Amino acid sequence: MIVPVYVSHRDKPDQEKLVYALLDTQSDTTFILEDTYRELGLSGTTVKLLLSTMYAENQVVESHKVRDLVVRGFTIELKIPLPDTFTGNIMPADRSHIHTPEVANAWPYLKPIASEIMPMQNCEIGLLIGYNCARALIPRDVIAPQDEGPYGQRTDLGWSIVGITDQSFEDENDCIRTSHRIIACEVPPSILNSDGHGPKHVMFSLQTKIKELIKPETLSQMFELDFIEHSVGMKSISNDDRKFLAILKNVIHFLDGHYEMPLPFREDLSYLPNNISMAEQRLKHLKGKLDKDETYRSQYVNFMTDMIQKGFAEKVPEDEQTCFDDHSWYIPHHGVFNPQKPNKLRVVFDCSAKYEGQSLNDYLLQGPDLTNTLVGVLC
Known part of the structure; x- marks a missing residue:
């Protein structure tokens, strides 16, 4: 089950962030995405987790433990407190598995809940709620499946659809089950041209059937190579x-x-989608927060005024304001408070916000x- 939710901290109820939550009845722990943790301006205790999966047991990973998070459904005011939550770099979920009203309408017995399921939202899968938060996973209502179809289930976070919804689904085509091995070899600088480009094809061989026996003295020399002074500062580009x-x-x-x-930019802008619908949605949410919190609004206005006065930002000319072509990209922004400086608002310009699976950062060279x-x- 994957549902859109608003997550916030108990001490800052107005600073909510829209994310998708994976409701996982097989996990005994609740996790928050590292990016979501940072965007909310949260602070937590640094810990080391022993994480066990199908392929690794008691693997030590760095994490932060966060207390007093709360979550509510997209259109639901009921807030559910989360247990101690740990940060993670990834969420084990695929956006293609998020169900929409179109999916419900494709199954006659699920059509009654089509209006209860939210359209696809432009936000990340930022939470994994395990069974240590049973209140968020309790089935309040269920629509039983017919034949081999999916079923509908309502929790206090909203309706979701569970099961395979693509009738042409084939296991081998499910991208979340595909694993690849990637081998990269650095192109020697000697064969590159002055402009940094080399030949179109570079051939290299892989010796996969030969095991090399390394003598102890040779192994010692290899380890010492990491500390040879002439290698300091030499990085491949x-x-x-x-x-x-x-x-x-x-x-x-x-x-x-x-x-x-x-x-x-990595390439020309002809492939950059116009994300005005996403930006307008984020703007409406920001306006609601500004209307509710006078202090938040005052500091936000001061920050933006300072940006304009210093020349860091400027108003778009009127003759360009209606130029909504394929080359327009709008950067949403929001304010966060640093726990170390609770009285100072910092405005974050979200270049990682995705629209149609792409963000502005995806088009930029690092x-x-x-x-x-x-x-x-x-x-």
Whole structure:
């Protein structure tokens, strides 16, 4: 069961975030996505978890333990307190398994609940609620399946559909069950051209049937290679990194006392969807929070006014405000309070917000990692 919910902290009930929640009756623990944890401005205790799955037992993972989270359904005011919740980097769920009103309408006996199921929302799967929060998993109402079809189930977080809904479903085509092995080899700098590009095809061989016996003295020499001084600061640069550096070199310029550079797009913008519907939805939610909290609104206005006065942001010219073509992308924003500075609002511009499975960050080059290695710092 995957349902849209609002999650917040008990001490900050107005700072809600819309996410999808995976209701997992086989997990004894409740988890929150690391990104959701950060966007809510939460603070927790650093812990180490012993996590057991089908393929690993008692695997040690770093996490944060968060207390006093609450959750409510998309259109439901009833709030359910969550038990101690732990952060995780991923959620074991596939967005293609989120059911919509169209899915309910495809099954005659599920049509009565089609209006109770929310359309697909532009938010991440940010929660996994285990059976240590039984109140969120209790079946309040059930529509039994017919033949081999799915069934409907209502909890205090809303209606959901359980089961295979694609009648042409084949196990081998389910992407969540597919596993791939990826092997990457660095292209030697000697064969690259001056522009950072190399030949179209590079051949390399894989020796998969040969086991190499390593002598103890050879193994010791291999370990010592990690601490040879001449390797300090030498990092491989990917082709994307070279492209990023080329953009900076050719386009960056000095203007009004500041360096100005364009957004380092991976490619042209012809594939960027117009996300105005998502941005408007986020704006309505933000307006509701501004109307409810005078302090929140005042600090938000001050922050945005300061951004405009310093020239960090400017108003879109009127002749461009109606230019809603395929090259328009709207960046939603929201405010968060840092627990260490509870009286100072920080506005977050959410470039990771997804629309039709894509975000602005997906189209941008990250650039090379310029952080010194630990060996480099020590030297």
